[in-house]
Amino acid sequence: MDDALRVSNLRVVRGARPVVDDVTFTARAGRILGVLGPNGAGKSTLVKAIAGILPYDGDIDLEGLSAAQLDRAERARRIAYVPQQSELRSPLSVREVVAQGRYAHHVGRIRGTDGDRSAIERAIHLAEAASLADRPFTALSQGERQRVLLARALATEARLLLLDEPTAALDVGHALRLYRLLRTLAKAGYAILAVLHPLEEALDWTDDAIVLERGRIVLSGATREVIRAGSLERIYGVHLVPNGALGFRLPQEEPS
Numbered sequence: 001m002d003d004a005l006r007v008s009n010l011r012v013v014r015g016a017r018p019v020v021d022d023v024t025f026t027a028r029a030g031r032i033l034g035v036l037g038p039n040g041a042g043k044s045t046l047v048k049a050i051a052g053i054l055p056y057d058g059d060i061d062l063e064g065l066s067a068a069q070l071d072r073a074e075r076a077r078r079i080a081y082v083p084q085q086s087e088l089r090s091p092l093s094v095r096e097v098v099a100q101g102r103y104a105h106h107v108g109r110i111r112g113t114d115g116d117r118s119a120i121e122r123a124i125h126l127a128e129a130a131s132l133a134d135r136p137f138t139a140l141s142q143g144e145r146q147r148v149l150l151a152r153a154l155a156t157e158a159r160l161l162l163l164d165e166p167t168a169a170l171d172v173g174h175a176l177r178l179y180r181l182l183r184t185l186a187k188a189g190y191a192i193l194a195v196l197h198p199l200e201e202a203l204d205w206t207d208d209a210i211v212l213e214r215g216r217i218v219l220s221g222a223t224r225e226v227i228r229a230g231s232l233e234r235i236y237g238v239h240l241v242p243n244g245a246l247g248f249r250l251p252q253e254e255p256s
């Protein structure tokens with residue numbers, strides 16, 4: 001079977017310099033891939049390039065098809081992207097924001113179908129956004145917005161799901177339920193790629209991981225192996241606390 005996503009020799013220039021450079025990896029259906037690395041390593045840039053928001057050099061293949069050969073609507077039906085934050089400023093209702101996830105499905109048609117409407121309601125339900133559905137998106141808290149952006153992505157029904165720090169604004173209950181949902185989607189055949197900072201969340205919920213440092217992949221493999229690797233301590237400038245659940249300490253501190 002083809003990989004759901006194959007990224008080869010990807011290079012993305014922002015400002016005057018490459019901030020993602022020579023990045024090659026694959027993501028497979030049925031698995032959750034964590035994208036790890038310190039601030040500024042290029043994680044969001046990588047995800048935006050895959051989502052088609054930033055120009056790139058190199059190849060991005062989706063189920064064996066070059067993303068560069070797909071038109072915008074076809075690409076949008078294949079890749080769903082949950083950004084860290086929304087730039088949306090207009091006072092759309094939550095349901096209208098989620099409906100944006102269906103635009104690529106009714107190109108050339110003005111009105112959505114029953115299928116569109118049921119996909120929207122299902123996505124709102126899965127993302128725990130039902131109680132927000134009629135409120136203006138811009139009046140929501142950060143965590144509420146994050147759930148709505150997830151719903152918009154799910155409404156696309158794309159089988160490759162990209163999430164940029166999806167739990168950053170979520171309380172612990174919503175965060176755990178989000179991970180459980182991602183696991184369910186992976187079991188149903190989705191390929192999931194999530195940028196994550198909390199390494200304990202990566203350890204608990206991702207199967208594989210890549211670690212970026214200054215735009216390049218410096219570690220990759222099964223998440224458990226990646227996090228155990230000594231070089232992760234160097235990359236983040238911390239020490240792994242022996243026998244801790246997944247505790248880290250700064251180098252100058254004595255372990256308690």
Ligand SMILES: Nc1ncnc2c1ncn2[C@@H]1O[C@H](COP(=O)(O)OP(=O)(O)OP(=O)(O)O)[C@@H](O)[C@H]1O
Pocket residue numbers: 014015016019037038039040041042043044045046
């Ligand atoms: N619009 C821009 N113009 C120029 N440089 C940029 C731009 N956006 C980001 N960068 C730079 O690109 C690099 C990678 O940024 P990116 O947001 O991809 O990092 P990240 O790994 O997602 O970081 P974080 O963990 O802090 O979210 C950083 O050095 C950043 O300063």
